[in-house]
Amino acid sequence: xxxxxxxxxxxxxxxxxxxxxxxxxxxxxxxxxxxxxxxxxxxxxxxxxxxxxxxxxxxxxxxxxxxxxxxxxxxxxxxxxxxxxxxxxxxxxxxxxxxxxxxxxxxxxxxxxxxxxxxxxxxxxxxxxxxxxxxxxxxxxxxxxxxxxxxxxxxxxxxxxxxxxxxxxxxxxxxxxxxxxxxxxxxxxxxxxxxxxxxxxxxxxxxxxxxxxxxxxxxxxxxxxxxxxxxxxxxxxxxxxxxxxxxxxxxxxxxxxxxxxxxxxxxxxxxxxxxxxxxxxxxxxxxxxxxxxxxxxxxxxxxxxxxxxxxxxxxxxxxxxxxxxxxxxxxxxxxxxxxxxxxxxxxxxxxxxxxxxxxxxxxxxxxxxxxxxxxxxxxxxxxxxxxxxxxxxxxxxxxxxxxxxxxxxxxxxxxxxxxxxxxxxxxxxxxxxxxxxxxxxxxxxxxxxxxxxxxxxxxxxxxxxxxxxxxxxxxxxxxxxxxxxxxxxxxxxxxxxxxxxxxxxxxxxxxxxxxxxxxxxxxxxxxxxxxxxxxxxxxxxxxxxxxxxxxxxxxxxxxxxxxxxxxxxxxxxxxxxxxxxxxxxxxxxxxxxxxxxxxxxxxxxxxxxxxxxxxxxxxxxxxxxxxxxxxxxxxxxxxxxxxxxxxxxxxxxxxxxxxxxxxxxxxxxxxxxxxxxxxxxxxxxxxxxxxxxxxxxxxxxxxxxxxxxxxxxxxxxxxxxxxxxxxxxxxxxxxxxxxxxxxxxxxxxxxxxxxxxxxxxxxx
Amino acid sequence: xxxxxxxxxxxxxxxxxxxxxxxxxxxxxxxxxxxxxxxxxxxxxxxxxxxxxxxxxxxxxxxxxxxxxxxxxxxxxxxxxxxxxxxxxxxxxxxxxxxxxxxxxxxxxxxxxxxxxxxxxxxxxxxxxxxxxxxxxxxxxxxxxxxxxxxxxxxxx
Numbered sequence: 001x002x003x004x005x006x007x008x009x010x011x012x013x014x015x016x017x018x019x020x021x022x023x024x025x026x027x028x029x030x031x032x033x034x035x036x037x038x039x040x041x042x043x044x045x046x047x048x049x050x051x052x053x054x055x056x057x058x059x060x061x062x063x064x065x066x067x068x069x070x071x072x073x074x075x076x077x078x079x080x081x082x083x084x085x086x087x088x089x090x091x092x093x094x095x096x097x098x099x100x101x102x103x104x105x106x107x108x109x110x111x112x113x114x115x116x117x118x119x120x121x122x123x124x125x126x127x128x129x130x131x132x133x134x135x136x137x138x139x140x141x142x143x144x145x146x147x148x149x150x151x152x153x154x155x156x157x158x159x160x161x162x163x164x165x166x167x168x169x170x171x172x173x174x175x176x177x178x179x180x181x182x183x184x185x186x187x188x189x190x191x192x193x194x195x196x197x198x199x200x201x202x203x204x205x206x207x208x209x210x211x212x213x214x215x216x217x218x219x220x221x222x223x224x225x226x227x228x229x230x231x232x233x234x235x236x237x238x239x240x241x242x243x244x245x246x247x248x249x250x251x252x253x254x255x256x257x258x259x260x261x262x263x264x265x266x267x268x269x270x271x272x273x274x275x276x277x278x279x280x281x282x283x284x285x286x287x288x289x290x291x292x293x294x295x296x297x298x299x300x301x302x303x304x305x306x307x308x309x310x311x312x313x314x315x316x317x318x319x320x321x322x323x324x325x326x327x328x329x330x331x332x333x334x335x336x337x338x339x340x341x342x343x344x345x346x347x348x349x350x351x352x353x354x355x356x357x358x359x360x361x362x363x364x365x366x367x368x369x370x371x372x373x374x375x376x377x378x379x380x381x382x383x384x385x386x387x388x389x390x391x392x393x394x395x396x397x398x399x400x401x402x403x404x405x406x407x408x409x410x411x412x413x414x415x416x417x418x419x420x421x422x423x424x425x426x427x428x429x430x431x432x433x434x435x436x437x438x439x440x441x442x443x444x445x446x447x448x449x450x451x452x453x454x455x456x457x458x459x460x461x462x463x464x465x466x467x468x469x470x471x472x473x474x475x476x477x478x479x480x481x482x483x484x485x486x487x488x489x490x491x492x493x494x495x496x497x498x499x500x501x502x503x504x505x506x507x508x509x510x511x512x513x514x515x516x517x518x519x520x521x522x523x524x525x526x527x528x529x530x531x532x533x534x535x536x537x538x539x540x541x542x543x544x545x546x547x548x549x550x551x552x553x554x555x556x557x558x559x560x561x562x563x564x565x566x567x568x569x570x571x572x573x574x575x576x577x578x579x580x581x582x583x584x585x586x587x588x589x590x591x592x593x594x595x596x597x598x599x600x601x602x603x604x605x606x607x608x609x610x611x612x613x614x615x616x617x618x619x620x621x622x623x624x625x626x627x628x629x630x631x632x633x634x635x636x637x638x639x640x641x642x643x644x645x646x647x648x649x650x651x652x653x654x655x656x657x658x659x660x661x662x663x664x665x666x667x668x669x670x671x672x673x674x675x676x677x678x679x680x681x682x683x684x685x686x687x688x689x690x691x692x693x694x695x696x697x698x699x700x701x702x703x704x705x706x707x708x709x710x711x712x713x714x715x716x717x718x719x720x721x722x723x724x725x726x727x728x729x730x731x732x733x734x735x736x737x738x739x740x741x742x743x744x745x746x747x748x749x750x751x752x753x754x755x756x757x758x759x760x761x762x763x764x
Numbered sequence: 765x766x767x768x769x770x771x772x773x774x775x776x777x778x779x780x781x782x783x784x785x786x787x788x789x790x791x792x793x794x795x796x797x798x799x800x801x802x803x804x805x806x807x808x809x810x811x812x813x814x815x816x817x818x819x820x821x822x823x824x825x826x827x828x829x830x831x832x833x834x835x836x837x838x839x840x841x842x843x844x845x846x847x848x849x850x851x852x853x854x855x856x857x858x859x860x861x862x863x864x865x866x867x868x869x870x871x872x873x874x875x876x877x878x879x880x881x882x883x884x885x886x887x888x889x890x891x892x893x894x895x896x897x898x899x900x901x902x903x904x905x906x907x908x909x910x911x912x913x914x915x916x917x918x919x920x921x
Contacts, residue, residue: 037873042845044871084899085845095777101842103897353858353919360880360921 016048019059023066028052032116034109036102038085049088049100051117056090058098069097071124077117079110086110168474171481172297175261179254186251190306193243194313198321199236201451203229205325208444252302259298266290266483273483274490275554289483293476300473308466311459318452325448326441332431333424333453340420341460347413348465354406361402365395421457428453490556496573502580503565504530504661504692506551510560513546513715520546521715524560530661533693535703537733538712544696547712548664551694552581564662582655582687586667588647592636595624598650599631602658610657618653619683620646645676652683663687665695669702677702700737709733771811771820773832781839783811783819794819796836801844802886802902809836847873848902849893852913858920861896868901875901880920891917 013035020030029052036047039060046061055070056077069075074093079086081104088100088110104110176183207229215221267290315337322330372379372388379388432446506528513521521543528534536544549555551562553569562569569577579602590598599614600606606614611631615621623646627633635642635650642650648668655663668684669677681702688705697703704723711719711726711733718732726733772784776792783794791813799808809822825833847868856863865874875895877883882894891903903909906917 038845038870040842042842042870044847044868044873082843084897085843089779091778096779099779103899356919357921 013048015046020048020050020057023057024052025054028054031120032109032113034088034102034113036088036100038101038103040099040101042085042101047100049113051113051120053120056117058100067098071121073125075121077114079114088113168477168481169470172258172262172301172477175258175265176254178261179257182250182254186247186254187309189243189247189250190310191313193240193247194310194317196236196240196243198314198317198452199240200233201448201455202321203233203236204451205442205444205448208447209442210444213443248306251306255298255302255306258301259294262297262480263290263294266294266480269484269486273486273488274556275549276489277486286483289479293479296476297473297480300469300476304466304469304473307462311456311463314459315456318456322449322452325445326435329428329431329435329441329445329449333428333449336424336427337456337460340424340457341463343420344417344460345467347409347416351406351409351413354402354409357402358399358406361395361399365392365399368392368395417457417460421454424457425450425453490553490574492574493571495571496576497567497571498576499565499567499572499580502661504580505565506662506692506694507563507566508547508551508560509563511547511550511557511562512559513543513550513555514558521550521712522559524715524717526710526717528692528694530692531690532708533688533695533706535706535709536694536696536712537700537703537709537736539736542712543715544712545666546715548666548694548696551662552583552664553577579658580661582658582660582663582691584648584651584655584663584665584668584684584687588651590636590642590647590650593634594629594632595627595635595650596631598635599653599657601654606657611653614653614657615650617656617683617686618649619679619686620649620653623649643676645680648680649683652680652687656687661691663691663693665693665697667696667698669697669699700740711736773811773835775835781811781835783813785819789819791819795843796822796839798840798844801846802892811836846900846902848904849909851910852916855916855919866901875899877920883920891921 016035024030031051031053033048033050036049037044039045039047039062047063048059050057055068057066057068059066069090072092075097076091077088078091079088081087084104086102086104088102089096090098207226211221211226211229270286270290319330319334322333368388368391372392379385428446428449432441432449435441436443436446506526508524508526511521511524524547536547538544546555550557551569553562553574556570564572564577564580582602591601596608596611599611603610608631612621615624615631624631624633635647652668665684669680677699685705695703695706703709706722708720708722709726710717711731713732719726719729721729721733727737770786773794774782774784776782780793781795783789783791793814794811795814797810797812798805799810806825807823809825810818811820811822812818822828822836825836828836847870849866849868851867852864853867853872854865861876861878863874863876865872875897877893878896884892884894886892889905889907891906893901893903895901903917906914909917
């Protein structure tokens with residue numbers, strides 16, 4: 001019974017299964033386990049910690065004995081982690097009993113271990129029978145909890161960092177499908193054009209045997225025959241030229257379209273992913289994926305794959321022709337082929353590593369540039385031009401070194417291929433002459449063979465490249481499909497509810513949010529009336545921004561619901577819902593374009609008068625008029641330089657123009673000085689009027705206007721009330737406010753000890 | 765700069781360091797932190813409380829009296845985890861991501877290298893490799909590795 005439980009239900013790791021079976025008592029069930037991979041001295045060594053319905057069991061791999069602790073009063077199992085190393089501790093009231101160390105892989109498995117331990121402990125202390133074990137299945141590999149009814153562990157799968165198999169490329173078929181007609185035409189053209197190129201060598205055979213050899217033997221040249229053969233030669237060449245052009249053009253057209261589709265589909269998909277996805281990714285990486293990777297795939301399809309297909313077709317056709325002319329000579333001709341191909345592949349492989357190195361070192365040279373050019377002010381201010389140019393010189397020097405080494409091999413490559421080709425030809429010559437001497441073949445046949453073989457030995461080089469290029473393209477395809485396979489964590493509702501108008505009542509019911517394993521907010525209940533202004537207050541990290549992100553539905557709640565006018569926001573179409581929300585952020589983002597375009601970003605069809613009145617209300621009208629091109633001045637990257645306050649007012653005008661029912665101000669005034677803040681505050685007052693407003697502000701003084709202040713601490717609401725009420729209560733808000741008033745004069749002093757430290761450090 | 769020790773350090777039954785200073789401040793669970801863990805490991809060690817507030821600064825570990833030094837060293841040993849790679853046994857593929865099987869000063873281990881950019885050059889011969897879980901592996905001197913390891917490593921540099 002227990003055996004069955006261990007191995008089948010809980011997916012216990014094989015290596016521990018047998019030794020554990022001997023340890024377990026009757027009716028003892030494994031409830032949760034983790035495999036640890038470090039010992040107390042942080043050396044790599046496997047161990048296991050198991051919670052059963054009777055006790056806590058543990059064993060290190062190197063250790064023969066099992067240790068166990070039965071449930072008793074005061075036991076506590078806790079964990080903490082630091083820099084990727086977790087520490088699990090078993091404590092009682094007096095001391096530490098045991099500790100385990102492990103590389104953090106799955107928080108959930110550890111949390112589950114601790115939870116089931118605590119649960120069992122409670123049961124035992126209360127004298128109850130332990131509850132029936134829930135049927136959670138852990139992954140035998142990493143210990144993570146597996147989703148119901150699945151055999152593959154999501155954690156392992158995400159981490160299975162095996163290089164993508166080549167068949168990943170087949171997934172590109174999804175994008176190739178719309179073009180299958182043209183692809184088929186392209187393939188037929190390839191066949192025909194390859195066949196056409198094979199005609200001229202074939203014609204050398206009769207030309208030799210029927211014209212030249214008889215002439216040498218004293219017969220006159222047959223002019224008609226010569227004209228026939230030569231025109232055939234010319235005709236075949238011209239046909240091959242036309243077909244080759246049509247084929248290359250057709251396939252390049254298709255592959256370019258596949259590439260473009262791939263790029264736009266990926267970008268479109270990316271824009272619809274949730275904020276959470278962007279939080280965990282580097283901008284440069286995503287840009288590289290959509291830009292460079294699609295280009296690489298494109299190149300692979302249009303150039304390398306095409307060449308390879310042509311080569312394969314050519315070799316197959318040539319082989320057929322050769323065998324049809326003379327099987328034994330064909331055999332001798334074709335046998336060295338794989339050997340030569342293998343030799344070329346060997347050299348290629350070496351070269352590939354070298355070229356990859358060159359690529360990387362080239363990136364390093366670029367990095368030096370990318371580092372220094374934006375930081376030029378700092379370099380000049382500290383007079384470090386010499387050092388930076390030395391750094392660049394060093395990078396270049398390394399570049400030279402590696403290039404020299406690669407070139408040593410590279411310069412050898414082409415002569416080697418030529419030599420191998422010559423050797424192959426030599427073998428054909430030897431065997432051919434021998435056969436001619438036996439009168440088995442004619443001179444023409446040998447000539448034709450030599451003409452054919454010379455062609456495809458040269459192609460062997462480009463064919464040997466296909467392996468590494470395919471691998472690279474497969475890697476690129478995988479990276480693209482990583483994005484495409486990602487499902488937004490904020491899904492669109494299946495049966496969306498359309499709200500024509502919104503009153504602006506927001507209700508939060510038992511709202512909780514977890515980010516990964518970390519609990520950010522929990523159990524928040526709040527009703528915001530239409531037109532009310534709410535201030536969110538609390539230390540940084542108390543969950544203010546999280547709450548705003550949840551209300552905007554940048555993330556979905558983990559527990560509870562958020563309702564707008566009584567409808568769950570998850571049931572509304574996302575884009576439609578967000579149209580009702582105006583958002584003003586701490587760092588206003590202006591796109592490259594005119595000021596008018598930036599103001600009208602949320603409503604592209606706004607009339608000029610609408611734009612002007614929004615700008616007026618945002619107190620931006622006057623400074624815009626002072627710019628040389630007024631509302632048509634360019635802003636954003638490389639545009640007109642605007643101050644922080646001016647940008648902020650443009651972003652307020654942007655929010656005003658869409659006339660939202662709900663307004664969210666996330667630290668809208670904290671990046672500007674106090675005088676500018678006053679200007680912005682006036683603009684904001686216009687904006688707030690009559691709308692449901694949620695404001696986050698670091699400076700508490702800016703929230704005096706709020707109807708209610710919500711004080712948050714560690715993800716829960718601790719106080720609600722207006723400024724006067726909360727001050728009178730002398731609670732959390734009071735302390736926060738006092739600390740801020742005091743801060744004004746302590747801020748400067750705080751720097752002194754740090755300065756002293758660094759000076760002491762330098763002079764030592 | 766000679767170090768005047770103005771605090772007391774003990775280890776309690778829970779295995780935590782307990783810090784007492786002249787002002788009567790007592791703090792359980794203090795953590796020693798190296799300021800320059802790679803370049804100057806023995807210079808500049810701070811004792812911080814569990815919230816990260818600095819309680820004391822130790823200029824050099826060798827300036828401390830032996831029992832404190834041993835306490836701190838033991839604590840550091842249990843916290844710091846930067847295995848030093850002594851040998852590369854196997855690399856699953858030269859295209860990242862690839863799984864590396866290595867011998868370190870802390871025994872044999874396997875880790876996943878996500879991309880070549882996770883190999884950071886510290887000096888000309890020493891490298892730091894960050895695995896997919898954010899754990900750092902150090903190669904102190906790649907020239908002193910054996911030939912085979914150097915060859916494997918070379919593919920990624």
